[in-house]
Amino acid sequence: MSVAQERATGPAALQRRGRFRPGDAILYVVTCAAALTGVVLLALITHEVLTQAWPAMQKFGLGFLTTQAWGDKGNTLFGAKSFIFGTVVTSLGALLLATPISLAIALFLSELAPRWIRAVVAPLVELLAAIPSVVLGLWGILVLGPFITGTLGPAIHGTLGWVPIFSTKPSVGSNMFAAILILTIMIIPIVSSICRELFVGVPAELKDGALALGATRWEVVRGVVFPYARAGIAAALILGLGRALGEAIAVTQVIGNRVAINTSLFDPGDTLASRIAGQYQGADTALQVASLVYLAVILLVFSLIANLAAQLIVRRVAGRHQV
Amino acid sequence: MKAFVTRRKRPLAVLSVLTVAIATAVAISVGGAQARSSADELKGAGATFPAPLIAAWQQKYEAAKGVKITYNPIGSGGGIQAITNKTVDFGASDAPMTPDQFNTCGGCVELPWALSATSVMYNLPGLPNNLHMTGPILAGIYLGQIKKWDDPKIKAVNKGVNLPSTDITPVYRSDSSGTTFNFTTYLNTVSRQWKSQIGRGTTVNWPAGVGARGSSGVSGVISRTPGAVGYADIAYALKNHLKFFSMQNRAKKFARPGLAGIRAAAQADRKFNPQSNELSIVNPPGSPRFAKAYPICTYTYVILRMQSDKANLLKPFVTWALTSGQQYGPALIFQPVPKYVVKRGKATLKKVHS
Numbered sequence: 001m002s003v004a005q006e007r008a009t010g011p012a013a014l015q016r017r018g019r020f021r022p023g024d025a026i027l028y029v030v031t032c033a034a035a036l037t038g039v040v041l042l043a044l045i046t047h048e049v050l051t052q053a054w055p056a057m058q059k060f061g062l063g064f065l066t067t068q069a070w071g072d073k074g075n076t077l078f079g080a081k082s083f084i085f086g087t088v089v090t091s092l093g094a095l096l097l098a099t100p101i102s103l104a105i106a107l108f109l110s111e112l113a114p115r116w117i118r119a120v121v122a123p124l125v126e127l128l129a130a131i132p133s134v135v136l137g138l139w140g141i142l143v144l145g146p147f148i149t150g151t152l153g154p155a156i157h158g159t160l161g162w163v164p165i166f167s168t169k170p171s172v173g174s175n176m177f178a179a180i181l182i183l184t185i186m187i188i189p190i191v192s193s194i195c196r197e198l199f200v201g202v203p204a205e206l207k208d209g210a211l212a213l214g215a216t217r218w219e220v221v222r223g224v225v226f227p228y229a230r231a232g233i234a235a236a237l238i239l240g241l242g243r244a245l246g247e248a249i250a251v252t253q254v255i256g257n258r259v260a261i262n263t264s265l266f267d268p269g270d271t272l273a274s275r276i277a278g279q280y281q282g283a284d285t286a287l288q289v290a291s292l293v294y295l296a297v298i299l300l301v302f303s304l305i306a307n308l309a310a311q312l313i314v315r316r317v318a319g320r321h322q323v
Numbered sequence: 324m325k326a327f328v329t330r331r332k333r334p335l336a337v338l339s340v341l342t343v344a345i346a347t348a349v350a351i352s353v354g355g356a357q358a359r360s361s362a363d364e365l366k367g368a369g370a371t372f373p374a375p376l377i378a379a380w381q382q383k384y385e386a387a388k389g390v391k392i393t394y395n396p397i398g399s400g401g402g403i404q405a406i407t408n409k410t411v412d413f414g415a416s417d418a419p420m421t422p423d424q425f426n427t428c429g430g431c432v433e434l435p436w437a438l439s440a441t442s443v444m445y446n447l448p449g450l451p452n453n454l455h456m457t458g459p460i461l462a463g464i465y466l467g468q469i470k471k472w473d474d475p476k477i478k479a480v481n482k483g484v485n486l487p488s489t490d491i492t493p494v495y496r497s498d499s500s501g502t503t504f505n506f507t508t509y510l511n512t513v514s515r516q517w518k519s520q521i522g523r524g525t526t527v528n529w530p531a532g533v534g535a536r537g538s539s540g541v542s543g544v545i546s547r548t549p550g551a552v553g554y555a556d557i558a559y560a561l562k563n564h565l566k567f568f569s570m571q572n573r574a575k576k577f578a579r580p581g582l583a584g585i586r587a588a589a590q591a592d593r594k595f596n597p598q599s600n601e602l603s604i605v606n607p608p609g610s611p612r613f614a615k616a617y618p619i620c621t622y623t624y625v626i627l628r629m630q631s632d633k634a635n636l637l638k639p640f641v642t643w644a645l646t647s648g649q650q651y652g653p654a655l656i657f658q659p660v661p662k663y664v665v666k667r668g669k670a671t672l673k674k675v676h677s
Contacts, residue, residue: 257534282400
């Protein structure tokens with residue numbers, strides 16, 4: 001308690017022991033300015049986005065969310081429905097694929113792998129995150145697309161064609177499935193490296209205890225590691241989801257950019273971020289620009305919800321488990 | 324506790340020194356950048372379509388006149404925005420500016436300064452180059468109504484060609500593009516359904532197919548997708564060894580997007596739009612004069628501010644581009660602009676002053 005009293009915060013900290021310390025003053029000013037910059041920037045960006053989107057918000061109202069159109073009726077009708085659909089489907093699809101793979105990578109690297117493999121593989125997985133998204137998108141066009149049309153797509157369609165989401169044969173490499181795979185590759189390093197840190201942080205006594213009771217590796221993972229890290233895993237997944245929601249360039253390169261809602265993942269579609277990245281520069285009319293920024297407002301709300309959900313989950317699970 | 328605090332002091336000092344150093348460096352580099360932007364330089368931005376020709380001009384003009392030209396091919400819409408925001412000395416666009424855009428630009432003039440064609444490319448392995456295609460069939464493909472390469476309509480104009488039953492995948496530009504404007508203007512003139520449902524623009528709501536970013540994206544998808552069809556400027560198709568159609572014109576002849584086809588089409592419109600100087604030469608009439616015309620040709624435009632600090636550099640450059648500069652066009656499949664276009668351009672340039 002005495003330590004807490006000694007470490008007073010605010011300007012009071014500067015007068016500690018009655019001696020003025022210029023270094024502390026600078027530190028206080030610099031850090032405080034940095035913190036304020038963050039808040040002010042967020043406010044300014046929100047304000048700017050809302051102002052720019054205002055003409056479209058006025059014209060279309062909330063009906064924008066349920067209209068499937070883009071530049072219809074002589075460039076006067078715009079709507080976000082198909083982009084919201086595309087964003088939700090590709091992000092959740094990527095999360096669905098990335099979760100088991102990321103957890104497996106994290107478990108292997110933290111629990112099972114010998115030290116030397118860990119030292120080699122862990123940085124390499126994290127390097128995946130260092131690939132610029134435009135390069136990943138290019139790889140999507142040049143390699144992944146032809147692979148989907150030539151091998152993967154026909155195979156999946158052939159065996160699982162009765163499932164609605166695989167009901168068409170991919171005739172071209174640009175489709176929602178390609179976008180999901182690209183996003184999966186982008187999320188895996190984020191989720192797996194956070195989870196690895198979490199798993200490493202599980203107290204050895206707990207694991208040893210479980211092993212001493214005769215638990216198998218899997219039982220230790222299921223009974224000790226996962227429950228202990230649950231809140232962190234959820235937060236990591238939502239971080240990954242945030243990445244997927246906002247990714248623009250790589251997605252716009254591979255998704256096929258069509259204003260359409262198709263059940264089959266092998267058909268082209270588009271997402272909010274992809275549409276903004278594709279058309280903001282060089283938009284024809286003021287209304288088109290405003291509509292694009294309206295898409296940005298929706299994206300902002302999506303990201304906000306994802307972040308709030310992450311905080312809520314972490315708080316609730318943490319409260320329950322005292323982690 | 325005391326030891327803890329003193330240990331902290333040194334990094335702090337380093338930090339403040341670093342901050343000052345960075346600030347100084349930034350200040351110096353900003354100052355330097357301003358000083359470097361010399362008087363003998365013209366900055367431009369806009370359409371990708373004329374970029375190869377402008378690149379040739381940059382070299383020749385700097386060698387001849389000592390004026391450096393920089394050009395940033397960010398797309399037609401971007402070029403209009405840049406000249407409107409006064410961030411460049413000239414903008415370039417394939418789609419002529421609308422009256423609205425003229426209003427926002429406030430005191431801008433536009434004139435045609437280069438002339439070329441949009442090619443319709445395809446990927447059909449084993450089949451020859453320059454297969455035949457008509458406007459109505461092309462519109463049917465992009466409307467999603469003609470779906471297979473062995474469709475009777477396509478067979479009818481390609482007798483003796485063994486067309487496969489492959490799916491047709493139409494490919495379009497997902498970004499805002501003057502080439503799209505040229506292409507959809509053409510579809511507008513050949514299909515009533517296209518005109519009423521989709522219309523023309525630098526972006527439209529495509530009813531079928533897939534989008535790709537930039538000409539490079541479109542050609543990338545085409546070359547990796549058997550059965551794909553797409554559009555880009557002819558220089559691009561040639562450079563990337565993609566096959567392209569001979570298009571049927573209104574004289575019912577099939578023409579290639581070469582210099583002869585462009586030259587014939589260039590004469591189709593002599594009536595300049597009074598504000599934008601637009602000349603629309605898409606799908607010329609069927610009279611014998613236009614028997615060789617390629618139907619998807621376009622002028623591309625330069626946009627200047629009437630009041631420009633660099634008028635003394637801009638006017639000679641654009642005049643040179645319209646006259647001497649045209650000789651570098653044919654190597655890049657840009658047909659030199661006709662004399663009346665040069666005349667009109669020079670007259671328009673008189674409005675530019677410092």
